[in-house]
Amino acid sequence: MSALSLLALFAVVFAALGLVGALVVGGAARVLRSLAPAERAGSPAVHAAAVLAPPLVAFVGCIALAFPAPFSAACHCAAHGLHHPHLCLRHPDFAQPLAAPAALLVATWLALTAPRVIRVLREAVTAARLARAIRKLPASHIAGVPIRTADCGAPSAFTVGALLPVIVIDRGLLGTLNEEARQAIAHHEAGHAARRDTLTLLALRLAAALFPMPGARQLIDAWRDAAERACDAHAASQLGDPGAVAAALVAVERERWASGALDVVPPVLALGAPAGAALEQRVHALLDAGEGEDKTPPRLGNDTVAVGAGALAAALLAAVWPGDLVHHAVETLLGWLVH
Template sequence: MPPLAFLPLGAAFVVFGLLSACAVGLVARCALRWSSPGQQLPSTALRAAVVFTPAVLGALGCAALALPNPFVGCHCAEHGLHHPHLCALHLAFALPLVTPSACLLGAWLAVTAPGVLRLLHDTVASTRWTRAVRRLPIVALDGVAVRLADCGAPSAFTIGALWPIVVVDRVLWRSLTDEERRAVAHHEQAHVERRDGLTLLALRLCVALFPSPAGQRLIQAWRAAAEQSCDRYAAGKLGDPAAVAAALVAVEKIRAQGSQGAALPAHAMGALAGGDLSRRVLALLGADPSRQGAEPPLANDVLATAIVAAGTLLLTFVWPGDEFHHAIETLIGHLIH
């Protein structure tokens, strides 16, 4: 069977993904609002799942087309040849769709190539930066390995997708008190344990492959929730949310007085509060007193989404199964005849 016979399935993946991206983007553009100051933001896993929706639905739709309910008889034999068949078991029946599928995939690659290349460039630059910083001496604080670097601006961040490290600017580190250093270190350690660098890379890749009207805003919304989650983790480690809030204010004051010329690597997860300072401080000060000293569970959002997607994929093989598969094929048949 020629490899070109797989092109229609690839085109189906792209179509499902792009339609989902448009739907998610339009809904997010209308409904995505910053919550009121001090309010706890939705879980990072939920916000990440929204960004991953186009890729997940594209994969689920493509799988449902390729393997229509594998627990029953041959779908192609049951429904005949009155419409095209996108079944992985009988790819020859999809050959009439190869040409339009190739045109669609070519257009999609042309549109998404600049974003993917930009992401690749940022990834290579961040990897080189991480390798250079990894050779710096380690300062241990409360069991957290911190590397002090001359960043050119007062900054603290976590970088690295698979093996993240905590980096703090030397000027910032010398300007903080011991309690503030502990707050910053534990905040960044939360990013390390959550593997937020890996999640950010996956989110940017999804937005590059399936552009939507609100893709970047959705990523920023996830980052805001991730920062707040790491604030709560640091508060649990210190046993005092007010101490973490004070550290955020101290870091922001030092940042405002320092140099603004140096930019952080694209995939760095930073502890700088910036314009979201008031929200994060009020969220910490308004935390439930009964939960003070308790550290929230940390988990990787990519892994959480993948587990849910895998369970949903198994479900598509059973329901809606043949019905969904046959409906899409019938629609394609009406469009090309």
């Protein structure tokens, strides 16, 4: 029972740090948007970090609490006395008095966030089933990129599947595009697959469900826009012609207008080439890049992995320094709250 009490306390700390982090990040994002309401741009990893910050900050904080002064032989509890509760892995019995309030707080947090999390998980299951069905279709290749063609009900091309992404292009759309446009769309979708953007989208949605954040949808949309531009840049580097990619985006949008399918939404947790309202900005970004001198191909690393690696490094630092300081401050605050 003492171990469960300690686990409940750490869950409370995790939830509290995450919720506070969500409020801070969401509030800061709103202020920045009001001060500089410019078009979305920048690194996709930066936008992903904003949404993933709450759970990652909570993770780093819990690591600092769980391992105070890990390289010291002295007992942390003995050094600070018993004038406040202790969150100590060596002495889980000290957490016993706080078991009931901690369990109640964790249950409340989970009850409030469970519907949102369940909705995202259902969408993930739907996307996985769709990816599985598409993967069974015969594969063909465009410029070396494996794709599937299907009747999607609208002129579209998208990548779906969090762990094993698969690319599908609408059969009708493929028949209207010239060879250069086909290659541009295929390379764009290959960028999504290489970056595992569908996995990052799932991680962002789950983070926002667990820790409700002001403006979370806008932050995720900003990441989407940045990811689409990164894949546009990848396609341009593969073709060696940003103008050809811009022309392909315009061709896809023209087909969407002609078919009257502008209101057709893409499958859940999928990313694709259609530009929609961001068409003008993406075309300008491609043409501006074509006029620049920097022809370095964009990196196709996964944003969630990149942000997670940074959080892991921060957690290791927090466990070494100033882990004891953070640990003791939280314990002291708990003491004030329960006495």
